[in-house]
Amino acid sequence: MIMRIQKFGIDELDSMIGGGLRSGRPYIISGNSGTGKTILALKFLYEGLKLGEKCLYIATDRPPQSTIMSISENFGWDLQSLSVMDAVPTPSLYSTVYPVRDVTAKGQIKEISELTGNVEKGELTMESIILKLELEYKEKFYHRVVVDSFTTLKRFGVEEERRNPVMAKFFRFFAEKESTVILTVEGNIERIRPELILSSGAIHLSREIRNMREVRKIRVLKMRGSFFDPVQREFTIDQRGISIGKVKTE
Amino acid sequence: MRTLNIMMSVPLGIQSMERYFPGLREGTINLLVGEPGVGKTILGIQYLIDGAEKDEDVLLISLNESAYDIKRDFEDFTWNMNIINVIDATPTSKKREIRPYREVTQVADVIRMMDVKEKYQSKEIDVFNLKSTLKVILERRKFSRVLLDSITSLKYFYTLDVDPEEATISFLDFFRLLRDTTSLIIAEYTEDIGNIMRMMDSVLYLKREETSIILEIIKTTNFYSGAAIPLDLTKNGFVIKEKKRR
Numbered sequence: 215m216i217m218r219i220q221k222f223g224i225d226e227l228d229s230m231i232g233g234g235l236r237s238g239r240p241y242i243i244s245g246n247s248g249t250g251k252t253i254l255a256l257k258f259l260y261e262g263l264k265l266g267e268k269c270l271y272i273a274t275d276r277p278p279q280s281t282i283m284s285i286s287e288n289f290g291w292d293l294q295s296l297s298v299m300d301a302v303p304t305p306s307l308y309s310t311v312y313p314v315r316d317v318t319a320k321g322q323i324k325e326i327s328e329l330t331g332n333v334e335k336g337e338l339t340m341e342s343i344i345l346k347l348e349l350e351y352k353e354k355f356y357h358r359v360v361v362d363s364f365t366t367l368k369r370f371g372v373e374e375e376r377r378n379p380v381m382a383k384f385f386r387f388f389a390e391k392e393s394t395v396i397l398t399v400e401g402n403i404e405r406i407r408p409e410l411i412l413s414s415g416a417i418h419l420s421r422e423i424r425n426m427r428e429v430r431k432i433r434v435l436k437m438r439g440s441f442f443d444p445v446q447r448e449f450t451i452d453q454r455g456i457s458i459g460k461v462k463t464e
Numbered sequence: 465m466r467t468l469n470i471m472m473s474v475p476l477g478i479q480s481m482e483r484y485f486p487g488l489r490e491g492t493i494n495l496l497v498g499e500p501g502v503g504k505t506i507l508g509i510q511y512l513i514d515g516a517e518k519d520e521d522v523l524l525i526s527l528n529e530s531a532y533d534i535k536r537d538f539e540d541f542t543w544n545m546n547i548i549n550v551i552d553a554t555p556t557s558k559k560r561e562i563r564p565y566r567e568v569t570q571v572a573d574v575i576r577m578m579d580v581k582e583k584y585q586s587k588e589i590d591v592f593n594l595k596s597t598l599k600v601i602l603e604r605r606k607f608s609r610v611l612l613d614s615i616t617s618l619k620y621f622y623t624l625d626v627d628p629e630e631a632t633i634s635f636l637d638f639f640r641l642l643r644d645t646t647s648l649i650i651a652e653y654t655e656d657i658g659n660i661m662r663m664m665d666s667v668l669y670l671k672r673e674e675t676s677i678i679l680e681i682i683k684t685t686n687f688y689s690g691a692a693i694p695l696d697l698t699k700n701g702f703v704i705k706e707k708k709r710r
Contacts, residue, residue: 239533344557375624379555382621387557389530408620410500411528411652436501438529439537441697444501444672 220358220394222254223261226447226458227417227432232440235415237357238392239438240385242364242409244399245419250430250451251398252281253289254419255360257456258396260291267357272299272343274366281362289455297356299346301338301367339371340384347387356393364397364409378408385412403435414438432458474609474646476507477514478702484693485681488646492665492685493639497651502670503677503697504650505529508611509538509548510701511648516547520608523574524550525598527617531580542699546578551601553589555621572597574605591622591631595638606644615660616652629659636663676705 219234228234235241235258243251259269271278278298286293338346361367372380388395399409403418410416415437421430433446449458473487481487488494498504505528512522526534531552538545551572572589602610612618615632623631639647640663651657654669661667666684670677679693679702694705 236536378620379622379624382555383557386555389533390557407653411614411617411620414529414533416501434501435499438505438533439540441540442501445675 222258224456230434230443231437232442235394236439237394239414240388241396241415242399242413243417244406249419249421252362255362255396255398256285259358259360262358263295269358270297270356272301272361274301275363340380344387351391359393359395362398363400365400381408477510480704489665490646491643493647494666495649495664496668497654497657498670502672504670505613507702508650512548512609512611513543515609522548522609523607525612527553528613530554535580548577549574550577553594595635610645610647612649614650616656
Protein backbone atom coordinates (compact mmCIF):
# COMPACT_ATOMS: atom_id res chain seq x y z
CA MET A 215 0.00 0.00 0.00
CA ILE A 216 1.23 3.44 -0.85
CA MET A 217 1.68 5.88 1.97
CA ARG A 218 -1.01 8.45 2.17
CA ILE A 219 -1.34 11.59 4.21
CA GLN A 220 -4.35 11.75 6.49
CA LYS A 221 -5.38 15.17 7.67
CA PHE A 222 -7.12 16.42 10.78
CA GLY A 223 -8.89 19.02 8.69
CA ILE A 224 -7.47 21.77 10.89
CA ASP A 225 -5.15 23.68 8.54
CA GLU A 226 -2.74 25.02 11.16
CA LEU A 227 -2.36 21.63 12.82
CA ASP A 228 -1.96 19.78 9.52
CA SER A 229 0.81 22.14 8.58
CA MET A 230 2.46 21.83 12.01
CA ILE A 231 2.74 18.06 11.49
CA GLY A 232 4.06 18.40 7.96
CA GLY A 233 0.84 17.99 5.98
CA GLY A 234 -0.93 15.32 8.01
CA LEU A 235 -0.35 11.95 9.59
CA ARG A 236 1.33 9.19 7.56
CA SER A 237 -1.12 6.38 7.01
CA GLY A 238 -0.62 3.06 8.74
CA ARG A 239 1.37 4.36 11.69
CA PRO A 240 0.63 4.69 15.42
CA TYR A 241 0.34 8.17 16.94
CA ILE A 242 -0.41 9.54 20.37
CA ILE A 243 -2.26 12.59 21.60
CA SER A 244 -1.04 13.23 25.13
CA GLY A 245 -2.07 15.59 27.88
CA ASN A 246 -3.78 15.71 31.24
CA SER A 247 -7.47 15.16 31.64
CA GLY A 248 -9.58 18.01 30.25
CA THR A 249 -7.05 19.22 27.71
CA GLY A 250 -9.11 18.21 24.65
CA LYS A 251 -7.60 14.86 23.61
CA THR A 252 -10.92 13.17 22.89
CA ILE A 253 -12.23 16.09 20.84
CA LEU A 254 -9.07 16.26 18.74
CA ALA A 255 -9.03 12.50 18.21
CA LEU A 256 -12.69 12.49 17.18
CA LYS A 257 -12.03 15.37 14.81
CA PHE A 258 -9.52 13.09 13.08
CA LEU A 259 -12.18 10.38 12.74
CA TYR A 260 -14.82 12.86 11.59
CA GLU A 261 -12.47 14.07 8.88
CA GLY A 262 -11.99 10.46 7.75
CA LEU A 263 -15.73 9.79 7.66
CA LYS A 264 -16.22 12.83 5.44
CA LEU A 265 -13.80 11.24 2.97
CA GLY A 266 -15.70 7.98 3.11
CA GLU A 267 -13.05 6.21 5.16
CA LYS A 268 -13.93 3.49 7.67
CA CYS A 269 -13.33 4.76 11.19
CA LEU A 270 -13.37 2.99 14.54
CA TYR A 271 -13.59 4.51 18.01
CA ILE A 272 -12.54 2.26 20.89
CA ALA A 273 -13.70 3.72 24.21
CA THR A 274 -12.22 2.63 27.52
CA ASP A 275 -13.10 5.54 29.81
CA ARG A 276 -16.76 6.28 29.22
CA PRO A 277 -19.37 4.43 27.19
CA PRO A 278 -18.84 5.62 23.62
CA GLN A 279 -22.40 6.62 22.84
CA SER A 280 -22.52 9.41 25.44
CA THR A 281 -19.19 10.84 24.30
CA ILE A 282 -20.12 10.68 20.64
CA MET A 283 -23.60 12.12 21.16
CA SER A 284 -22.38 15.10 23.12
CA ILE A 285 -19.54 15.84 20.72
CA SER A 286 -21.61 15.56 17.59
CA GLU A 287 -24.22 17.80 19.16
CA ASN A 288 -21.73 20.41 20.40
CA PHE A 289 -19.78 20.68 17.19
CA GLY A 290 -22.36 19.65 14.64
CA TRP A 291 -20.25 16.75 13.42
CA ASP A 292 -22.11 13.91 11.75
CA LEU A 293 -20.64 10.78 13.31
CA GLN A 294 -23.49 8.42 12.34
CA SER A 295 -21.32 6.09 10.33
CA LEU A 296 -18.61 5.81 12.98
CA SER A 297 -17.98 2.30 14.29
CA VAL A 298 -17.52 2.07 18.03
CA MET A 299 -16.26 -0.50 20.49
CA ASP A 300 -17.28 -0.24 24.11
CA ALA A 301 -14.22 -1.43 26.00
CA VAL A 302 -14.96 0.21 29.34
CA PRO A 303 -13.41 -2.12 31.93
CA THR A 304 -15.73 -3.91 34.30
CA PRO A 305 -14.88 -4.13 38.00
CA SER A 306 -13.58 -7.71 37.76
CA LEU A 307 -10.66 -6.40 35.79
CA TYR A 308 -9.49 -4.27 38.63
CA SER A 309 -7.95 -7.39 40.12
CA THR A 310 -4.45 -8.07 38.89
CA VAL A 311 -5.29 -11.49 37.53
CA TYR A 312 -3.93 -12.05 34.06
CA PRO A 313 -5.80 -11.92 30.85
CA VAL A 314 -6.38 -15.45 29.58
CA ARG A 315 -10.09 -15.44 30.28
CA ASP A 316 -10.47 -12.09 28.60
CA VAL A 317 -10.18 -13.88 25.32
CA THR A 318 -13.90 -14.49 25.70
CA ALA A 319 -14.49 -10.76 25.95
CA LYS A 320 -17.66 -9.49 24.45
CA GLY A 321 -16.55 -6.14 23.12
CA GLN A 322 -18.86 -5.46 20.24
CA ILE A 323 -18.27 -3.24 17.31
CA LYS A 324 -21.33 -1.44 16.07
CA GLU A 325 -22.16 1.61 14.12
CA ILE A 326 -23.12 4.43 16.39
CA SER A 327 -26.48 4.72 14.61
CA GLU A 328 -27.34 1.15 15.67
CA LEU A 329 -26.79 1.85 19.33
CA THR A 330 -29.83 2.12 21.50
CA GLY A 331 -29.33 2.16 25.22
CA ASN A 332 -27.79 -1.03 26.44
CA VAL A 333 -24.74 -2.43 24.82
CA GLU A 334 -23.02 -5.43 26.25
CA LYS A 335 -19.81 -4.38 27.83
CA GLY A 336 -16.58 -6.02 26.90
CA GLU A 337 -13.98 -6.98 29.47
CA LEU A 338 -11.17 -5.84 27.36
CA THR A 339 -7.44 -5.68 27.75
CA MET A 340 -4.73 -4.85 25.23
CA GLU A 341 -4.33 -8.51 24.31
CA SER A 342 -8.01 -9.31 24.06
CA ILE A 343 -8.62 -6.23 21.92
CA ILE A 344 -5.96 -7.46 19.52
CA LEU A 345 -7.76 -10.80 19.27
CA LYS A 346 -11.12 -9.13 18.88
CA LEU A 347 -9.86 -6.81 16.17
CA GLU A 348 -8.07 -9.64 14.40
CA LEU A 349 -11.52 -11.12 13.74
CA GLU A 350 -13.03 -7.76 12.90
CA TYR A 351 -10.32 -7.00 10.34
CA LYS A 352 -11.07 -10.21 8.50
CA GLU A 353 -14.28 -8.55 7.42
CA LYS A 354 -13.52 -4.91 7.41
CA PHE A 355 -10.55 -2.61 7.07
CA TYR A 356 -10.34 0.55 9.14
CA HIS A 357 -8.50 3.55 7.75
CA ARG A 358 -8.55 5.41 11.05
CA VAL A 359 -8.79 4.09 14.60
CA VAL A 360 -8.84 5.92 17.93
CA VAL A 361 -8.21 4.26 21.30
CA ASP A 362 -9.49 6.57 24.03
CA SER A 363 -7.86 6.28 26.42
CA PHE A 364 -4.89 4.02 26.00
CA THR A 365 -3.79 4.93 29.54
CA THR A 366 -6.89 3.26 30.99
CA LEU A 367 -6.56 0.25 28.73
CA LYS A 368 -2.93 -0.47 29.55
CA ARG A 369 -3.65 -0.66 33.27
CA PHE A 370 -5.91 -3.66 32.98
CA GLY A 371 -5.27 -7.35 32.83
CA VAL A 372 -1.55 -7.25 32.42
CA GLU A 373 1.13 -7.74 35.02
CA GLU A 374 3.46 -4.83 35.58
CA GLU A 375 6.56 -6.52 34.14
CA ARG A 376 4.81 -7.59 30.96
CA ARG A 377 3.18 -4.24 30.35
CA ASN A 378 5.80 -2.62 28.14
CA PRO A 379 6.28 -5.58 25.78
CA VAL A 380 2.50 -5.97 25.45
CA MET A 381 2.21 -2.25 24.70
CA ALA A 382 4.77 -2.65 21.93
CA LYS A 383 2.67 -5.46 20.53
CA PHE A 384 -0.50 -3.36 20.71
CA PHE A 385 1.05 -0.42 18.84
CA ARG A 386 2.48 -2.78 16.28
CA PHE A 387 -0.83 -4.51 15.64
CA PHE A 388 -2.34 -1.47 13.93
CA ALA A 389 0.78 -0.93 11.85
CA GLU A 390 0.59 -4.52 10.63
CA LYS A 391 -3.03 -3.90 9.67
CA GLU A 392 -2.01 -0.67 7.91
CA SER A 393 -4.49 1.32 9.96
CA THR A 394 -3.62 4.76 11.24
CA VAL A 395 -4.26 4.73 14.96
CA ILE A 396 -4.36 7.56 17.47
CA LEU A 397 -4.04 6.56 21.10
CA THR A 398 -4.94 9.14 23.71
CA VAL A 399 -2.48 9.10 26.58
CA GLU A 400 -2.97 10.79 29.89
CA GLY A 401 -0.23 12.51 31.83
CA ASN A 402 2.76 14.79 31.66
CA ILE A 403 5.45 14.19 29.10
CA GLU A 404 7.74 12.61 31.71
CA ARG A 405 5.20 9.93 32.53
CA ILE A 406 4.44 8.67 29.04
CA ARG A 407 7.88 7.60 27.86
CA PRO A 408 7.08 4.12 26.55
CA GLU A 409 4.17 5.48 24.52
CA LEU A 410 6.28 8.33 23.21
CA ILE A 411 8.97 5.91 22.03
CA LEU A 412 6.51 3.50 20.43
CA SER A 413 4.62 6.19 18.56
CA SER A 414 5.53 7.49 15.12
CA GLY A 415 4.38 10.89 16.24
CA ALA A 416 3.06 12.71 19.27
CA ILE A 417 0.89 15.79 19.78
CA HIS A 418 0.81 17.19 23.29
CA LEU A 419 -2.02 19.28 24.73
CA SER A 420 -2.01 21.35 27.89
CA ARG A 421 -4.25 23.78 29.64
CA GLU A 422 -3.71 26.44 32.26
CA ILE A 423 -5.54 29.34 33.83
CA ARG A 424 -3.82 32.65 33.22
CA ASN A 425 -5.31 35.99 34.34
CA MET A 426 -8.65 34.31 35.02
CA ARG A 427 -8.63 33.04 31.47
CA GLU A 428 -8.30 29.51 30.23
CA VAL A 429 -5.32 29.02 27.93
CA ARG A 430 -4.96 25.83 25.88
CA LYS A 431 -1.73 24.90 24.21
CA ILE A 432 -0.79 22.44 21.52
CA ARG A 433 2.67 21.22 20.58
CA VAL A 434 4.09 18.58 18.27
CA LEU A 435 6.67 16.53 20.19
CA LYS A 436 7.63 14.07 17.50
CA MET A 437 6.65 13.29 13.92
CA ARG A 438 8.67 10.70 12.07
CA GLY A 439 9.25 11.23 8.39
CA SER A 440 8.27 14.87 8.46
CA PHE A 441 9.91 18.23 8.93
CA PHE A 442 7.45 19.15 11.64
CA ASP A 443 7.07 22.45 13.42
CA PRO A 444 7.92 22.06 17.14
CA VAL A 445 6.72 25.51 18.20
CA GLN A 446 3.92 25.49 20.78
CA ARG A 447 0.72 27.33 19.90
CA GLU A 448 -2.40 28.39 21.70
CA PHE A 449 -5.72 26.96 20.63
CA THR A 450 -9.38 27.26 21.47
CA ILE A 451 -12.31 24.87 21.48
CA ASP A 452 -15.76 26.30 20.82
CA GLN A 453 -18.86 25.54 18.72
CA ARG A 454 -16.84 26.02 15.55
CA GLY A 455 -14.52 23.29 16.71
CA ILE A 456 -10.78 23.54 17.27
CA SER A 457 -8.97 26.72 16.19
CA ILE A 458 -5.23 27.13 16.44
CA GLY A 459 -3.71 30.58 16.88
CA LYS A 460 -0.69 32.14 15.29
CA VAL A 461 2.65 31.94 17.04
CA LYS A 462 3.16 34.81 19.39
CA THR A 463 6.52 36.43 19.21
CA GLU A 464 7.30 37.69 22.65
CA MET B 465 48.86 12.86 19.50
CA ARG B 466 46.36 15.21 18.02
CA THR B 467 47.21 14.16 14.46
CA LEU B 468 46.94 10.52 15.37
CA ASN B 469 43.52 11.05 16.84
CA ILE B 470 42.25 12.88 13.83
CA MET B 471 43.52 10.12 11.56
CA MET B 472 41.59 7.53 13.48
CA SER B 473 38.40 9.54 13.59
CA VAL B 474 35.19 8.40 11.98
CA PRO B 475 33.25 11.53 10.99
CA LEU B 476 29.58 11.96 11.85
CA GLY B 477 28.83 13.09 8.32
CA ILE B 478 28.04 16.73 9.13
CA GLN B 479 29.94 19.02 6.83
CA SER B 480 32.73 21.09 8.43
CA MET B 481 32.12 19.37 11.74
CA GLU B 482 35.88 18.79 12.14
CA ARG B 483 36.13 22.40 13.24
CA TYR B 484 34.31 21.43 16.40
CA PHE B 485 34.50 17.69 16.71
CA PRO B 486 36.58 15.37 14.52
CA GLY B 487 34.34 12.38 14.97
CA LEU B 488 34.16 9.11 16.78
CA ARG B 489 37.31 7.15 17.52
CA GLU B 490 37.60 4.16 15.29
CA GLY B 491 36.62 0.87 16.89
CA THR B 492 34.81 2.40 19.87
CA ILE B 493 31.25 2.46 21.16
CA ASN B 494 29.53 5.83 21.42
CA LEU B 495 26.23 7.23 22.60
CA LEU B 496 23.82 9.66 20.98
CA VAL B 497 21.15 10.73 23.44
CA GLY B 498 18.15 13.04 23.08
CA GLU B 499 14.42 13.31 23.63
CA PRO B 500 11.96 11.71 21.20
CA GLY B 501 11.40 13.87 18.13
CA VAL B 502 14.69 15.76 18.23
CA GLY B 503 16.23 13.98 15.24
CA LYS B 504 18.51 11.26 16.62
CA THR B 505 17.56 8.74 13.97
CA ILE B 506 18.26 11.33 11.26
CA LEU B 507 21.71 12.08 12.66
CA GLY B 508 22.37 8.36 13.05
CA ILE B 509 21.39 7.60 9.46
CA GLN B 510 23.53 10.55 8.34
CA TYR B 511 26.48 8.87 10.10
CA LEU B 512 25.78 5.63 8.22
CA ILE B 513 25.27 7.32 4.86
CA ASP B 514 28.59 9.13 5.27
CA GLY B 515 30.29 5.75 5.53
CA ALA B 516 28.26 4.06 2.83
CA GLU B 517 29.11 6.84 0.39
CA LYS B 518 32.78 6.03 1.02
CA ASP B 519 32.06 2.40 0.14
CA GLU B 520 32.12 1.26 3.73
CA ASP B 521 29.86 -1.56 4.85
CA VAL B 522 27.41 0.02 7.30
CA LEU B 523 24.58 -1.44 9.35
CA LEU B 524 21.44 -0.13 11.01
CA ILE B 525 19.96 -2.28 13.77
CA SER B 526 16.44 -0.97 14.19
CA LEU B 527 14.34 -1.68 17.25
CA ASN B 528 12.19 1.43 17.01
CA GLU B 529 10.78 1.41 13.50
CA SER B 530 10.55 -1.30 10.88
CA ALA B 531 12.93 -1.13 7.94
CA TYR B 532 9.93 -0.48 5.75
CA ASP B 533 8.83 2.56 7.76
CA ILE B 534 12.37 3.94 7.94
CA LYS B 535 12.65 3.71 4.19
CA ARG B 536 9.41 5.68 3.89
CA ASP B 537 10.51 8.22 6.50
CA PHE B 538 13.63 9.13 4.56
CA GLU B 539 11.98 9.54 1.19
CA ASP B 540 12.12 13.33 1.53
CA PHE B 541 15.88 13.32 2.08
CA THR B 542 18.43 13.50 -0.70
CA TRP B 543 20.21 10.38 0.60
CA ASN B 544 20.43 7.09 -1.21
CA MET B 545 19.04 4.87 1.53
CA ASN B 546 19.51 1.79 -0.63
CA ILE B 547 23.21 1.62 0.14
CA ILE B 548 22.79 0.92 3.84
CA ASN B 549 22.17 -2.48 5.40
CA VAL B 550 19.54 -3.04 8.01
CA ILE B 551 18.53 -5.59 10.60
CA ASP B 552 14.85 -5.13 11.32
CA ALA B 553 14.48 -6.22 14.94
CA THR B 554 11.13 -4.60 15.63
CA PRO B 555 8.65 -6.71 17.61
CA THR B 556 5.65 -8.44 16.10
CA SER B 557 2.07 -8.63 17.32
CA LYS B 558 1.58 -11.99 15.69
CA LYS B 559 1.87 -14.37 18.61
CA ARG B 560 -0.88 -14.54 21.12
CA GLU B 561 1.28 -14.54 24.20
CA ILE B 562 4.52 -12.80 24.73
CA ARG B 563 6.68 -15.25 26.56
CA PRO B 564 10.37 -15.59 27.20
CA TYR B 565 11.98 -16.93 24.13
CA ARG B 566 15.36 -18.54 24.51
CA GLU B 567 15.98 -19.72 21.01
CA VAL B 568 19.54 -19.27 19.85
CA THR B 569 18.86 -19.53 16.17
CA GLN B 570 18.95 -16.40 14.13
CA VAL B 571 15.81 -14.30 14.47
CA ALA B 572 16.71 -11.61 11.98
CA ASP B 573 19.06 -11.09 9.08
CA VAL B 574 20.90 -8.31 7.34
CA ILE B 575 19.22 -7.00 4.25
CA ARG B 576 20.06 -4.17 1.93
CA MET B 577 17.62 -1.30 2.36
CA MET B 578 17.18 -1.67 -1.39
CA ASP B 579 15.60 -5.08 -0.90
CA VAL B 580 13.17 -4.03 1.83
CA LYS B 581 9.78 -4.95 0.46
CA GLU B 582 8.08 -7.01 3.12
CA LYS B 583 6.29 -4.73 5.43
CA TYR B 584 6.98 -6.46 8.70
CA GLN B 585 8.95 -9.35 10.10
CA SER B 586 7.13 -11.88 12.17
CA LYS B 587 9.72 -13.23 14.58
CA GLU B 588 9.51 -12.57 18.26
CA ILE B 589 12.66 -10.89 19.40
CA ASP B 590 14.09 -10.29 22.86
CA VAL B 591 17.42 -9.24 24.25
CA PHE B 592 18.77 -12.83 24.26
CA ASN B 593 17.96 -13.97 20.79
CA LEU B 594 18.86 -10.56 19.38
CA LYS B 595 22.28 -10.71 20.99
CA SER B 596 22.98 -14.21 19.75
CA THR B 597 21.73 -13.26 16.30
CA LEU B 598 24.04 -10.25 16.18
CA LYS B 599 26.93 -12.42 17.30
CA VAL B 600 26.40 -14.80 14.42
CA ILE B 601 26.01 -11.99 11.91
CA LEU B 602 28.79 -9.70 13.07
CA GLU B 603 31.35 -12.44 13.45
CA ARG B 604 30.80 -13.38 9.85
CA ARG B 605 30.73 -9.94 8.38
CA LYS B 606 32.63 -6.83 9.42
CA PHE B 607 30.75 -3.57 9.35
CA SER B 608 32.78 -0.42 9.74
CA ARG B 609 29.85 1.53 11.19
CA VAL B 610 26.89 0.26 13.17
CA LEU B 611 23.92 2.26 14.43
CA LEU B 612 21.65 0.83 17.15
CA ASP B 613 18.25 2.58 17.39
CA SER B 614 17.59 2.48 20.27
CA ILE B 615 18.99 1.08 23.50
CA THR B 616 16.01 2.58 25.35
CA SER B 617 13.67 0.46 23.27
CA LEU B 618 15.74 -2.60 24.09
CA LYS B 619 15.51 -1.82 27.78
CA TYR B 620 11.77 -1.05 27.74
CA PHE B 621 10.41 -3.60 25.33
CA TYR B 622 12.86 -6.49 24.94
CA THR B 623 13.78 -7.38 28.50
CA LEU B 624 11.09 -9.64 29.83
CA ASP B 625 11.99 -11.70 32.90
CA VAL B 626 15.44 -10.19 33.21
CA ASP B 627 16.87 -7.19 34.95
CA PRO B 628 16.64 -4.48 32.27
CA GLU B 629 19.77 -2.65 33.45
CA GLU B 630 21.97 -5.73 33.48
CA ALA B 631 20.62 -7.01 30.19
CA THR B 632 21.29 -3.63 28.58
CA ILE B 633 24.86 -3.49 29.85
CA SER B 634 25.71 -7.00 28.75
CA PHE B 635 24.16 -6.30 25.36
CA LEU B 636 26.32 -3.20 24.91
CA ASP B 637 29.41 -5.06 26.08
CA PHE B 638 29.16 -7.08 22.94
CA PHE B 639 29.50 -3.95 20.78
CA ARG B 640 32.50 -2.88 22.79
CA LEU B 641 34.31 -6.03 21.73
CA LEU B 642 33.91 -5.34 18.01
CA ARG B 643 37.34 -3.95 17.22
CA ASP B 644 36.74 -3.04 13.58
CA THR B 645 33.38 -1.44 14.13
CA THR B 646 32.64 2.09 15.27
CA SER B 647 29.24 1.86 16.95
CA LEU B 648 26.78 4.63 17.58
CA ILE B 649 24.10 3.76 20.13
CA ILE B 650 20.94 5.86 20.36
CA ALA B 651 19.26 6.49 23.73
CA GLU B 652 16.10 8.48 24.34
CA TYR B 653 16.55 9.95 27.78
CA THR B 654 19.52 11.31 29.68
CA GLU B 655 18.24 9.69 32.88
CA ASP B 656 18.58 6.31 31.25
CA ILE B 657 22.25 6.56 30.44
CA GLY B 658 23.85 6.79 33.88
CA ASN B 659 24.84 3.14 33.91
CA ILE B 660 26.04 2.92 30.34
CA MET B 661 27.86 6.22 30.11
CA ARG B 662 31.11 4.80 31.46
CA MET B 663 31.23 2.24 28.65
CA MET B 664 31.14 4.98 26.05
CA ASP B 665 34.04 6.60 24.28
CA SER B 666 32.01 9.68 23.34
CA VAL B 667 28.58 10.84 24.44
CA LEU B 668 26.72 13.24 22.18
CA TYR B 669 23.59 15.00 23.34
CA LEU B 670 21.15 16.27 20.72
CA LYS B 671 18.68 18.75 22.13
CA ARG B 672 16.20 21.37 21.11
CA GLU B 673 16.56 24.88 22.43
CA GLU B 674 13.59 26.92 21.33
CA THR B 675 13.74 26.60 17.55
CA SER B 676 17.37 25.51 17.28
CA ILE B 677 18.88 22.09 17.57
CA ILE B 678 22.12 21.82 19.51
CA LEU B 679 24.61 18.97 19.46
CA GLU B 680 26.45 18.96 22.73
CA ILE B 681 29.58 16.88 23.25
CA ILE B 682 29.12 15.66 26.81
CA LYS B 683 32.07 13.32 26.93
CA THR B 684 34.83 12.40 24.55
CA THR B 685 38.30 10.95 24.53
CA ASN B 686 38.90 12.57 21.18
CA PHE B 687 40.29 16.01 20.51
CA TYR B 688 37.57 18.55 20.05
CA SER B 689 36.84 22.23 20.33
CA GLY B 690 33.44 23.64 21.05
CA ALA B 691 31.15 21.73 23.35
CA ALA B 692 27.82 22.85 21.87
CA ILE B 693 27.29 23.00 18.13
CA PRO B 694 24.14 24.64 16.72
CA LEU B 695 22.60 22.69 13.85
CA ASP B 696 19.97 23.14 11.18
CA LEU B 697 17.96 20.31 9.68
CA THR B 698 17.79 20.21 5.89
CA LYS B 699 16.96 17.63 3.26
CA ASN B 700 20.68 16.81 3.21
CA GLY B 701 20.53 16.08 6.93
CA PHE B 702 22.01 18.19 9.67
CA VAL B 703 24.28 21.09 8.78
CA ILE B 704 26.12 23.48 11.05
CA LYS B 705 24.14 26.61 11.68
CA GLU B 706 26.24 29.49 10.49
CA LYS B 707 26.87 31.81 13.37
CA LYS B 708 29.68 33.81 14.80
CA ARG B 709 32.53 31.49 15.65
CA ARG B 710 32.84 30.88 19.32
